[in-house]
Amino acid sequence: MTGAGISAESGLPTFRGKDGLWEDQPVQEVATPRGFARDPALVWRFYSARRAAADSARPNAAHLALAELERSMGDRFLLATQNVDGLHQAAGSERVIELHGSLWRTRCSRCQRPSFEDRRYPVAPPLPVCDVCTEPGVDAALLRPAIVWFEEMLDPDDQGEVVRFLRRADAERAPLLFLAIGTSGIVYPAAAYVRYAKELGAGTWLANLERPENDWAFDHVVEGPATAVVPAMLGLAGS
Secondary structure, eight states, rough: OOOOOHHTTTTOOOOSSSOHHHHHSHHHSSSSSHHHHHHHHHHHHHHHHHHHHHHHHOHHHHHHHHHHHHHHHGGOOOOEEESSOOOHHTOOSSSEEEEEEEEEEEEESSSOOOOEOOOOOOOSSSOOTTTTTTTTOOOOOOOEEEEOTTSOOOHHHHHHHHHHHHHHHHHTTOOOOOEEESOSSSSHHHHHHHHHHHHHTTTEEESSSOOTTGGOOSSSSEEEEEHHHHHHHTTTTTT
């Protein structure tokens, strides 16, 4: 499982740290349904800036090491990420569960149409509207970033896929290793996965710049920058 810390070395700020994204912008204004309803233009400006930053970022050595690990393990590997920047996929990872959604997908704020790939950067009115449920003479349904905001539930299918993967390892009596990288350890339900994995007998490791609030949940904690720590942990240093 990965969090914002793995992308920090690609130049993308974390959310809660010094100089984090929420430091200058109140989270309730740009990452809640209420904030979008109040000022959708502000929200779109914020996420368009995030898209532009992610578009110019490149996968770092930690992203590449995980992609290489997946190539060697196949379907015995699953990557659940709290990140929305798409850098894991850019590095070559394919078995990726994006728990908090994706910067590069958009959905309707009203109807249930599936989210779709979208690389636009709306920064000013007119804001994009849904071409499925918006009809002449009816209030336009604004499109919104396909991000799981605060006060919203994670996709149960995504959560279920993580749990099924862990249960499959348990059913097959396969050795199970849970590795968390660059995560604060305080955002649920992702923070609960390590405890569930441990209940199933997994060895639990954490690679993080500093010790998080739930470091007690891990058998091993390795402190340091992800670009140095992760390739070394996976035996891929120098590759």
